[in-house]
Amino acid sequence: MKGWSAERGASVVLVRGARRVPSSVLILTLWTLAAALPEVFWAEDPLTIALLSALYGCSALFALGACGWASAKSGTALGRWFWGLCSSGIGFMILGYLVWEIFGFRTPYQLGFVPRDPMYVLSYLLLFAALLYLVAVTTRGIFPLIPLDTIAVMVSAGLLGWYFVLGRALEGASQDLLRGAVLNFAGGVADFGLLFLALVVLSGDERPAFAGRLAGALFALVVADLTYFFGQPLGGENPGAFPVVVWSLGMVLLGLAALRGARDGGGLTGRARKVGISSWRTLSFWFGPLSPALQYAFMIWWVSLHPPAPRYVLWGGVFFVLYFGFRVSVLTLLNRGVRSETVGLARREEQARISRELRGSLERSVEELRERIVECRVALTGGDGDGAEDLLRRAEFEARQVGYQVALPIEELRGRCGEAFDPGAVLRSFAGDLCECFGLEVCVDLRDPLDGVEAREAAAVCRVVCEAMWNAARHAGAARVWLESRGVGSVLIVRVRDDGNGFSPEKVREGVGMRVMRLRAAEIGAGLDVISSPQRGTTVQLRLQR
Secondary structure: OEEEOOOOOOEEEEEOOEEEEEHHHHHHHHHHHHHHHHHHOOOOOHHHHHHHHHHHHHHHHHHHHHHHHHHHHOOOHHHHHHHHHHHHHHHHHHHHHHHHHHHOOOHHHHOOOOOHHHHHHHHHHHHHHHHHHHHHHHOOOOOOHHHHHHHHHHHHHHHHHHHHHHHHHOOOOOHHHHHHHHHHHHHHHHHHHHHHHHHHHHOOOOOOOOHHHHHHHHHHHHHHHHHHHHHOOOOOOOOOHHHHHHHHHHHHHHHHHHHHHHHOOOOOOOOOOOOOOOHHHHHHHHHOOOOHHHHHHHHHHHHHHOOOOOHHHHHHHHHHHHHHHHHHHHHHHHHHHHHHHHHHHHHHHHHHHHHHHHHHHHHHHHHHHHHHHHHHHHHHHOOOHHHHHHHHHHHHHHHHHHHHHHHHHHHHHHHHOOOOOOHHHHHHHHHHHHHHHHOOEEEEEEOOOOOOOOHHHHHHHHHHHHHHHHHHHHOOOOOEEEEEEEEEOOEEEEEEEEOOOOOOOOOOOOOHHHHHHHHHHHHOOOEEEEEEOOOOOEEEEEEEEO
């Protein structure tokens, strides 16, 4: 009986309600037992070859069925497309393998080509389409660079393999051997490109859960390709036990990745939301083992020590010069778009947050107004005219407070949306409103103007200062409030002082207004100091680096 782990969503085997070994471990165990069979019959005999062929064939069929299952179980079109492309690619690979087994190694050359090769070419095209589609879904703002980088990785890997291994092995080889060796070599280079795409997905911030298994599968295929390539550069009818075993492991891991995706409804719930390129991903591309710059630099260094340089190495240099120049141009355009999109996303998030705060303030204030009106109606019904008039004055007072509370986030929203506004004029206007509403005396002394501050920072400063003055007027019982700004070197200090009741900061729980002030200060990298003691007033000071 099968069940699902409630903690990680991994498929497990249940026996009488007890959790047992995950199904992925069982599958890998079965593969290990099957892979050990050729070692038992270690000899160049038909039985060993048949066991290796059966191992690879069963592993490929498992990957095909798992990808098809993931495509069918996917709850989104994104998952269906990705796993459908993977399933089609593996299907053509199996078809090419069957053609190879049926026609053998020698007869195809009577036709002028190897019948399996068109199948393999189509298989790789579909797999590249699947991985590129996955990169486009799981990353944002960098996709145009990825095909360029993939080609560069394949070219650098191909140059290294040709110079150090294949080029020397082909000296004096026949035309038939040359054709077969080049096609086998091209398959290994293509696996390098697929591995690079899988690593791009794995390094993403919004990678799917199956990304690790997918990268492991393609890494196994690359290891098998390297083993086969270094052991038999010109290819052969029998690639050997180790490459076939590792190839089959790659197929099993690919099937496990598909099963992991199937458990998550395809593993792709939507397109990436985060924009940009992480710094460590950029560093790993330029200085990692798959770096085309490092690979080609190593080749140039080696060729300089062992002249003469082959012509294709020099043509490779021309390619990389053009590649780097084109990449810089594309990256410049992408950075411009990423910067614009990042600003737009931040602005929309800010608007949504301010809207939520505004809604909360309005809900509380409107509820208080409603209560006053209900009390006023009860007083009028009972014939208490003086009480009703007092309640109406209080309702009017609270209505004006609602207007001021609404003005705070709206002015901030205008500033954050890029609208031109004068922060000094906004603060003076708000101070005047407080004087009129609460009968306060507000002394405004803005010696250092706020005109040179960026709009986003000015909006946050205005919100902090207005919140501080509002708290002084509404909660502190202050008769006088001082608003000051000073410049000390490169630091702008904006200070709000009052002569109200004060409080003990360590004994009083912070309210909504104080949390808003700290949040706004942190967003612009400013320091916020709140200094207060009972019966000695409160000072709120904002320190902003200019």
